[in-house]
Amino acid sequence: MQWLWGLRRLRRLRRLRVIVGTGLGWRPETAWLIDRRESLGFTEVIAESICITHVPRAIRQLRERMPIVPHGIGLSLGSAEGLSVPHLEHLARVAEVLDAPLVSEHVSFCRSGGVDIGHLTAIPRTHQMLELLIANVRQAQRVLGVPLALENIATLFEWPDAEMDESELLRTLVNETGCQLLLDVANLSANAINHAFDAEHYLDRFPLDAVAYIHVAGGMLRDGLYHDTHAHPVSESCLALLQSVRHRGCNAGALLERDDRFPQPQVLHEELDAIDQLRVMQASAHGNRRSA
Amino acid sequence: MSLEELQTQLARALVEDGDVPAGLDPRRIAAARQTLEHKKVRDEAKQKRRTTSDSPLKKLIRALSRS
Numbered sequence: 001m002q003w004l005w006g007l008r009r010l011r012r013l014r015r016l017r018v019i020v021g022t023g024l025g026w027r028p029e030t031a032w033l034i035d036r037r038e039s040l041g042f043t044e045v046i047a048e049s050i051c052i053t054h055v056p057r058a059i060r061q062l063r064e065r066m067p068i069v070p071h072g073i074g075l076s077l078g079s080a081e082g083l084s085v086p087h088l089e090h091l092a093r094v095a096e097v098l099d100a101p102l103v104s105e106h107v108s109f110c111r112s113g114g115v116d117i118g119h120l121t122a123i124p125r126t127h128q129m130l131e132l133l134i135a136n137v138r139q140a141q142r143v144l145g146v147p148l149a150l151e152n153i154a155t156l157f158e159w160p161d162a163e164m165d166e167s168e169l170l171r172t173l174v175n176e177t178g179c180q181l182l183l184d185v186a187n188l189s190a191n192a193i194n195h196a197f198d199a200e201h202y203l204d205r206f207p208l209d210a211v212a213y214i215h216v217a218g219g220m221l222r223d224g225l226y227h228d229t230h231a232h233p234v235s236e237s238c239l240a241l242l243q244s245v246r247h248r249g250c251n252a253g254a255l256l257e258r259d260d261r262f263p264q265p266q267v268l269h270e271e272l273d274a275i276d277q278l279r280v281m282q283a284s285a286h287g288n289r290r291s292a
Numbered sequence: 293m294s295l296e297e298l299q300t301q302l303a304r305a306l307v308e309d310g311d312v313p314a315g316l317d318p319r320r321i322a323a324a325r326q327t328l329e330h331k332k333v334r335d336e337a338k339q340k341r342r343t344t345s346d347s348p349l350k351k352l353i354r355a356l357s358r359s
Contacts, residue, residue, distance in 0.1 A: 113300030
């Protein structure tokens with residue numbers, strides 16, 4: 001069985017795509033900054049906002065300059081009722097049109113029984129759910145022409161009777177499907193507050209070698225719960241987690257998400273600078289270790 | 293109750309103020325419902341801003357850039 005495990009891992013590694021550098025999520029409000037900031041390594045577009053027949057010229061031009069990752073928010077990979085095939089096919093077409101290195105989505109569900117929640121929602125961490133998730137991910141991989149990276153979401157509540165923690169669920173998902181991961185350190189920071197666990201312990205068990213890229217974002221504390229708003233400044237705890245990920249040797253690209261309450265340009269530049277600095281520090285530390 | 297039924301019940305609890313599935317914290321679900329409502333209002337306002345704040349010239353440029 002050991003050789004079979006090794007073969008699976010080898011196959012997975014051969015397909016790995018790692019995005020590098022610092023990125024900023026493309027929104028109409030951030031397009032100007034992405035155009036002007038030459039040091040940006042990549043960007044991300046919300047896949048559901050792209051009309052295949054009318055891709056904005058700004059995005060088409062950007063495709064020549066940097067990798068663009070289609071980021072899905074509505075595939076609902078965690079739906080027990082299965083996937084929407086048209087939605088999945090749309091994701092595949094967007095990836096093709098943008099010549100994307102990979103597609104990212106979430107470990108969550110957002111619709112069931114004809115009810116569209118309109119938001120990424122927690123799934124139960126049970127073996128039954130994991131089996132369904134694996135089946136859905138495999139179905140998605142068969143249709144998408146590029147690798148799939150899955151993101152940990154921020155949650156305000158958890159299902160009862162969890163049979164595993166999230167790191168274990170994600171590790172099994174990676175091993176069973178060969179998918180990659182999008183590690184959102186802001187979501188991890190939020191969940192550590194909301195569900196009172198140690199984020200460092202989570203990272204100890206997290207399969208960092210499967211990370212394709214990282215999300216960084218801001219949020220706010222309200223009534224004792226941390227809300228991942230993408231509309232507030234990036235918190236120190238979020239940057240501290242990014243630093244910890246870097247110290248653990250993960251050099252995958254990190255992308256800043258901002259969806260609302262867009263600040264002055266200087267503020268976004270400073271946040272991007274802070275993210276960039278952690279990447280450069282890790283790279284030079286790694287270089288020093290190699291030359292020592 | 294099947295997993296699919298539980299997910300549907302939760303979706304209804306979040307969107308239609310239905311019963312909260314057993315074992316889930318009703319206060320946390322209420323907080324999540326409130327967040328959803330905020331998000332809906334925010335998204336609608338953002339959409340409105342994007343479609344109404346443009347001058348006719350901007351709209352023309354956008355239409356041309358799509359072609």
